[in-house]
Amino acid sequence: MTVRWGVIGTGGIARSFVGDCTAAGVAFVAVGSRTQASAESFAAEYGIPRAHGSYEDLVADPDVDAVYVATPHARHADDALLAIEAGKHVLVEKAFTITAAEARRVVDAARHRDVAVMEAMWTRFLPQMTMIRELVAEGRIGRPRVVEATHHQDLPRDPSHRLNDPALGGGAILDLGVYPVSFAVDVLGAPVAVAAAGTLSDQGVDTQMGIVMTHEGGTQSTVHFALDVRSPNTASIIGEDGRIDIDATWYTPTTWRLRDRDGAVVEEYDSREELAGYAHEVRAFESMIVSGDRSGGAMPIAQTIAVMAAMDEARRQVGVRYAADDSSTAR
Template sequence: MVLRWAIMGTGGIAAALVPAIVAEGGSVVAVGSADVDRAASFARTHDIPRHHGRHHHVLEGGDVDVVYIATTNERHHLDAMACVEAGVPVLVEKPFAMDLSRVNGVLAGAAARGVFVMEAMWMRLQPGFRAVEERIAAGAIGEPTTLTAHFSISRPVDPARRWFAPELGGGALLDVGIYPLTLAIALLGEPTEARALGTLASTGVDAQLAVAMRHPRALSSWSCSFVSDHGVEAVVGGPDGSLSLQHPFQNTPRVVHRVDGGIVEDLEVVGAELGYRYEVREVHRCLADGLQQSPMVTWEHTRQVQRWLDALRDQVAGS
């Protein structure tokens, strides 16, 4: 059965998901925007039959099996809730919401109505990340004790872009810091403590953070930045070696396993180029199996990450 998707949002990531949906055997039947001309242009470019000048109007027509929310951060929870209330499964871009209470509101609605919801945290589904998880579980580095990571992209301040606009949920932490935070939680467990230092952009959003976290049996230190171009890399280490996830670690094309500083495995990740197709595939699989949440990107994963996004944002606010 061809699953019929609708997309809320017309930006860069919405455009990137269309070919992934089609390649995984789905079709895109509607797109919604706050601007009808933007919706029309997106629909023309991507050969989508319906377009709307209101995001939620994609739910009209009764021909939508699943919605992908690719709007700006501050409205993810509203868009997700509209889908949940309509009983339509939904894939929600990261960050799922601006705070944990909003995450919990959507997930409580989904639980009550039996609606599938998944955060589009694609890193958890990528083959490089899975390879690292498998090697850790097999004892390749011993029990992990340390993780270091950075996700840094240099972006000139532009108050019109979502990255720098406080009213659109801008800031480096929600945009890119969510990846090292998710990686640390996924590989080391939920933190018990976190300390962050930050600097703010002239628009007031966080431009850069340096973070240290204590996990049950490990420490992590990571950074995220809009003011530095030093790449997107991560290393997880234990008493018996380390695993490096090479740039860009959220969809790493290469994992290097070192013991005593020497390379014991240099893994070229097969399938990394499929990118967003894995999250689309996972949504299709979960819907076919009648699941309400993905076992790979669970609601608890989303809650854990949001809890620490909230805590870190509180620490850097007013820096």
């Protein structure tokens, strides 16, 4: 079965995603935008047969089997629900939604309509992460005790930019923090306690934040992220019998080393020559659709909700609030 894809949104992430996946042979048949002109321009650039001037028309397209949601964070829940109601399988760009309550609404709707839904956390599906997950499962570093990861970027400072606008889910946490938080949950499971501190902009979004999470059995993760500084962006999994060090930039194809208790390198891997890697998550999602398995594989939907809940709590402690927080409380 060939899964036929539609795309909601024509921004930067949609361009990266479609460009990478088209090169890997993914079948895109339609794109939807808020304007017909934008949809037609995007379709012409990437050789997509049909362009729709609204998201409603995109999800109503009978030739679309699955929809990739690439709109700003604040629209993720509504656009995912729109596609689900139309009976489409949905891959939602990270962060999955604004809040855990929104995430649960999307998941419940997908279960009701019996369609697949997954967060597009592409890092989890990179071959290097599959290998690292296997090393941990095989006990090569003993019991994992600590996860450390950073995500720092120097991003646009314009107050009207979506990254700095609370109405659009701006701030470091949803764009950058979701990567290391999801990585920690992948390795250590859902946190049982969250402690966060951060700095807010004049617009009320977080410019930087540090989070310490406690997981089952007393294991811990420490993550830091910021949208106005740069760093190497590395990560480590520290176990009782060794550790795995992931080099810059850890959430992209890169190099890693398995070390023993004394720090000696036991095994290493270099994936820097691999393609960007969005196609890995798409193929995994297509397998979910074809097989009927809704577990999510490397990105279980239960972990997506756990990540959103951890970020909700971190935001609460730091003082970052979005409109969705009020509507979630009301429900």
